[in-house]
Amino acid sequence: MPLIRSLNIPDVDGFYAELLAAHQGLSDVETHAMNAELVLILANHIGDRAVLSEALALARDGKK
Amino acid sequence: MPYEYRPYPYLRPAGLDAPESRHKVVIVGAGPIGLAMALELANHGVPSVVVDDNDVVSVGSRAICWSKRSLEVLDRLGVGEACVEKGVTWKVGRTFHRDREVFSFDLLPEDGHKMPAFVNLQQYYLEEYLIERALRSPLVDLRFRNEVVAVRQQPDHVVAEVSTPDGVYRLEAEYLIACDGARSGVRGMLGLEFDGELFEERFLIADIEMEADFPSERWFWFEPEFHPGQSALLHKQPDNIYRIDLQLGWDTDPEAERQPERVIPRIEKVVGHGDFRLDWVSVYTFQCRRLARFVHDRVIFVGDSAHVVSPFGARGGNAGLQDVDALGWRLAAVLQGRAPRSALAAFDRERVFGADENILNSTRSTRFLTPSDGAGRLFRDAVLRLAGKVEFARPMVNSGRLSRPCVYPLVAPDDPALPVGACPGTVAPDAPLGRGWLSEALGGGLVLMVLGQPAPAVAGVRVLTPEPGDVLARRYLGEARRAVYLIRPDQVVAARWTEVDADAVAIAVEAVWEGR
Numbered sequence: 001m002p003l004i005r006s007l008n009i010p011d012v013d014g015f016y017a018e019l020l021a022a023h024q025g026l027s028d029v030e031t032h033a034m035n036a037e038l039v040l041i042l043a044n045h046i047g048d049r050a051v052l053s054e055a056l057a058l059a060r061d062g063k064k
Numbered sequence: 065m066p067y068e069y070r071p072y073p074y075l076r077p078a079g080l081d082a083p084e085s086r087h088k089v090v091i092v093g094a095g096p097i098g099l100a101m102a103l104e105l106a107n108h109g110v111p112s113v114v115v116d117d118n119d120v121v122s123v124g125s126r127a128i129c130w131s132k133r134s135l136e137v138l139d140r141l142g143v144g145e146a147c148v149e150k151g152v153t154w155k156v157g158r159t160f161h162r163d164r165e166v167f168s169f170d171l172l173p174e175d176g177h178k179m180p181a182f183v184n185l186q187q188y189y190l191e192e193y194l195i196e197r198a199l200r201s202p203l204v205d206l207r208f209r210n211e212v213v214a215v216r217q218q219p220d221h222v223v224a225e226v227s228t229p230d231g232v233y234r235l236e237a238e239y240l241i242a243c244d245g246a247r248s249g250v251r252g253m254l255g256l257e258f259d260g261e262l263f264e265e266r267f268l269i270a271d272i273e274m275e276a277d278f279p280s281e282r283w284f285w286f287e288p289e290f291h292p293g294q295s296a297l298l299h300k301q302p303d304n305i306y307r308i309d310l311q312l313g314w315d316t317d318p319e320a321e322r323q324p325e326r327v328i329p330r331i332e333k334v335v336g337h338g339d340f341r342l343d344w345v346s347v348y349t350f351q352c353r354r355l356a357r358f359v360h361d362r363v364i365f366v367g368d369s370a371h372v373v374s375p376f377g378a379r380g381g382n383a384g385l386q387d388v389d390a391l392g393w394r395l396a397a398v399l400q401g402r403a404p405r406s407a408l409a410a411f412d413r414e415r416v417f418g419a420d421e422n423i424l425n426s427t428r429s430t431r432f433l434t435p436s437d438g439a440g441r442l443f444r445d446a447v448l449r450l451a452g453k454v455e456f457a458r459p460m461v462n463s464g465r466l467s468r469p470c471v472y473p474l475v476a477p478d479d480p481a482l483p484v485g486a487c488p489g490t491v492a493p494d495a496p497l498g499r500g501w502l503s504e505a506l507g508g509g510l511v512l513m514v515l516g517q518p519a520p521a522v523a524g525v526r527v528l529t530p531e532p533g534d535v536l537a538r539r540y541l542g543e544a545r546r547a548v549y550l551i552r553p554d555q556v557v558a559a560r561w562t563e564v565d566a567d568a569v570a571i572a573v574e575a576v577w578e579g580r
Contacts, residue, residue, distance in 0.1 A: 036446035044456045 003054035065273070065303075066343055067188055071119040072195065074209040077226070079233035087113050088399050090224055090237040092212050092250050095122060096187060097367035097384040098243030099194035099206075103141040104388050106203035107508050108396030108553075113235060114204060115226060117211035121191035125271040125344045127381035128184050128299055128307055129282075131467045132172065133491060134385040135179040136555070140508050143193040144179065151185035152300050157282040159463050163289060166451035167458040171466055176535035177494040178501040182466070184280075184301045187381070215240065215253045215363065222362045239395060241364045243384075248369035254360060260353025261427065263374060264314040265434040268321055268347050271305050272331055274340035278306070284463040286448055290333040295433050295463070297376075298334070305343060308334055311433065318347035350374030350430060352423045358387075359412040366391060371419040373426035376433065376464030383422050386469060387415050393508065393553035394579070403577040410579030418470045425465045432462035475580075477559040477572060483542035492555045495536035502536060508553050510576065512569060516546030520566040525550070525573055552576055 091098045094116035102112045138144040159167040172181035198204040214225040222240040242250035283298040294311040354371035367384030397403035435444040450457035472489035494503040513528045550559040559572040
């Protein structure tokens with residue numbers, strides 16, 4: 001299946017607040033470390049290599 | 065006690081007094097690969113001359129971990145059982161982060177194989193056993209203190225200039241096999257590019273002799289207390305020798321780090337006491353490189369002369385022995401007129417494929433052990449932290465993916481009804497057979513293994529009709545009731561069918577010899 005590009009999160013504002021709250025009080029280094037773990041946790045949950053590759057390409061797009 | 069190095073005698077070569085007649089094969093280098101190459105060719109009836117600039121076995125702590133596949137190859141050379149007997153057998157690896165175990169693996173969870181997953185044996189022992197076999201073989205002419213100083217190719221032979229204590233002489237051969245290691249002189253003489261990557265990292269290795277009760281397991285640590293911020297590896301070897309690898313970092317002085325005054329305190333921290341004797345110390349850096357191709361007309365590169373990898377995963381010596389296994393039967397067939405020279409192109413293709421797989425895996429392990437700044441370190445450390453918290457991250461911890469034979473991408477007859485573990489391109493899985501093993505029954509020739517049906521009548525191939533026990537049936541039949549397997553002299557499955565006529569088998573046999 002292709003990467004889902006339309007909104008797929010219920011109460012997305014609620015999620016957004018939860019994401020920021022989860023980083024509350026962390027230093028820059030800690031925030032990056034937490035994000036790296038989160039990437040791996042979510043990547044594992046998705047599991048589909050094709051979807052993951054598409055996600056990586058989308059995230060990379062616009063950077064040099 | 066330290067290993068006793070006994071020099072082998074130098075004998076004045078005949079070629080110093082009168083030209084020697086052209087040999088079939090000259091092998092340059094009498095390390096484990098060169099010696100194995102000579103014995104493998106001898107198994108196929110091909111004589112060889114092996115030359116080495118040295119007269120003692122491997123000095124120091126070098127290759128240790130011999131894979132199941134290597135042991136199977138060594139078994140056909142007559143030294144496999146001696147290696148298992150002397151060596152330390154292991155199959156379990158444990159990986160620790162800081163003070164806890166995060167991951168363990170079992171390299172051979174199933175029974176029903178003659179050889180174990182891995183045996184640790186010092187390279188000097190393996191060479192000693194191979195030399196003993198070689199000295200007893202009428203087909204191997206082993207010459208110590210014979211150094212190849214020049215190589216010239218002619219259309220139908222190769223000429224090597226060889227330097228000895230008594231002067232220089234010439235050797236001519238139909239083929240020359242360069243088994244002269246990572247810094248191959250022959251490779252340099254042919255002016256070949258050896259491209260790849262140097263990793264900016266240094267590891268200290270030490271062999272220590274110590275009475276201790278460590279289990280026969282590979283132990284790897286990330287950031288242990290005893291070596292903060294760096295990695296460490298421990299392997300048990302015969303003779304109470306333990307091999308310890310300690311990551312040092314790039315910005316260290318290898319000369320200074322090698323000194324016993326620096327090394328001993330480090331080792332004391334690893335083992336928790338000072339009751340050991342330091343047997344060997346060196347500092348190494350890693351590279352992953354390979355030749356673009358391994359066959360250059362009549363000069364063939366085998367082992368480290370063709371490809372080098374960083375050691376995590378034991379893909380160095382083991383890859384070299386697989387090269388030997390892949391080349392021997394083909395070169396013998398070419399020399400004996402049973403196969404065209406295109407068979408050697410198949411060796412090249414398969415072993416380049418194998419080398420690439422080894423380089424890929426070794427590189428990935430090295431990048432995990434020595435992550436680059438930025439994303440490399442960010443994600444590496446994330447994996448290590450997650451491994452302490454959640455199951456999925458544990459197998460991601462990469463301290464080395466241990467050597468296993470690759471599955472060659474053969475275009476060959478196959479049947480999806482048969483078990484995938486024995487498909488064309490795989491090494492035919494071992495299984496108990498009668499009172500012995502399938503690996504022994506296959507030997508080193510082309511075999512048609514026929515299960516559950518009468519054998520088709522095909523010329524030029526030995527037929528095996530075993531009564532399959534449970535394990536053999538599971539590995540070769542699965543749900544099917546019958547099968548026919550064409551198995552190459554290197555015990556790789558060349559083709560298989562559930563049922564087949566003699567003509568189709570003959571076509572597959574021809575494809576094997578022609579290297580397709």
